[in-house]
Amino acid sequence: MTLRYDQVSYRYPGTSTGVFDIALEIGRGELLAIIGASGSGKSTILKLLAGFLKPDTGRILIDGKDVGASLPEARRLGVVFQNYALFPHMRLWENIAYPLKVRGIAKQARRARAIEMLGRVGMGKRAEDYPAELSGGQQQRIALARALVFEPQGLLLDEPLSALDAGLRLEMRDEILRVQRQAGIATLLVTHDQEEALSIADKVVMMRDGRIVQIGTPRELYETPADASVAAFVGQSNLWPGSISGDGMVTTPVGALACDTQGKSIGTKVTVFVRPERVEPITGPVDASNPCCFAGSMSADRYLGPVRRIDMAVAGGAIRLETHLRGSITGVTIPHDAIRLLPPTS
Structure with missing residues (x-):
């Protein structure tokens, strides 16, 4: 039926x-x-x-x-x-x-x-x-x-x-x-x-x-x-305006990210999308030479039982992550495969 x-x-x-x-x-x-x-x-x-x-x-x-x-x-x-x-x-x-x-x-x-x-x-x-x-x-x-x-x-x-x-x-x-x-x-x-x-x-x-x-x-x-809009409605999201700055690189307000740019030409506008649980916390020194590593401070720390939902203030804005770690966090890493490129918002 x-x-x-x-x-x-x-x-x-x-x-x-x-x-x-x-x-x-x-x-x-x-x-x-x-x-x-x-x-x-x-x-x-x-x-x-x-x-x-x-x-x-x-x-x-x-x-x-x-x-x-x-x-x-x-x-x-x-x-x-x-x-x-x-x-x-x-x-x-x-x-x-x-x-x-x-x-x-x-x-x-x-x-x-x-x-x-x-x-x-x-x-x-x-x-x-x-x-x-x-x-x-x-x-x-x-x-x-x-x-x-x-x-x-x-x-x-x-x-x-x-x-x-x-x-x-x-x-x-x-x-x-x-x-x-x-x-x-x-x-x-x-x-x-x-x-x-x-x-x-x-x-x-x-x-x-x-x-x-x-x-x-x-x-x-x-x-x-x-x-x-779908990314924002379904779950928690990091969404940043971005533009392709080179093969495998996209520029965002929080900094440059290495990702699959899907053959898009330099200057193409995109929306950069990362789920907070894919963002990896750093508890020690931050390797500033890595384009996907960001030093920062916790501007918001929400205890949700199994996880914490944290907003990290970095030089260019904020990055949200979810983690089970209980200690202090000094920065974050965004893995290459955690990044998705969506159409630019109007």
Whole structure:
């Protein structure tokens, strides 16, 4: 079962905002995450697939069938919303069984199916409880079970973990992945949390101003971002304006760096990109003759538990690094292979 957007565009009436020329495909058992800033079009893409909005142009296809004109209930898609939308007056099994009830399934059969789903999300003994008796994470599990109980053709997750505290989010994103893999279902996840997307998605889509900026695996987006905006949004980054100063050399505000200049001609403008964890700390004397070594002082030192995130003030600006070292740092080295050249920012 595949979910596909074929050059889909939608503009909100009376505005210039929406999504434009969206081309995506989610295969059976695949989890695709969409990330981007607020207003970038993430939720609009989900609403178009769910049937809450109808595209102006292009096609929405489920298993090859154009469903652009179909009502939401005819699309057989399970949806988990940010607020879970559980019925407070219904017991848990009744909440889960509700999609079966509206489809005319007999009470005994839908109860049996709901009990089975409760077991799959680790809550088999809570069938007679009510939503108010549950924690936020438990309510999220019930919402997930309800979305899957009628064996949908796809699963849509709209910021499903944003209401949970940080520790519970880690637990529940693993739970979502486990249940999704077990069901083998095509899944679309909309999230503002880039760590969440990187940790569980097979592919990640980066949106900006209603358009797709980059599609790739989590590793591709993190290590080879398409431009500076992707690099800045996905994780921590050092980003400096630069220009090619020779074969294998680029000049930046922090100094000259040796790197693969990809055959670019002298004077070409670029953005120089380095992840902080690739910057190597120096705790002793700094070899100033090395073009990738910089003496400096710590202008900011943030303790994050497993690592420290440090800003090193150097002669031409600042270099950010992440390290597990606990002592004083006198400088940094930027390895040749840690440097990526991106298009210049406008």
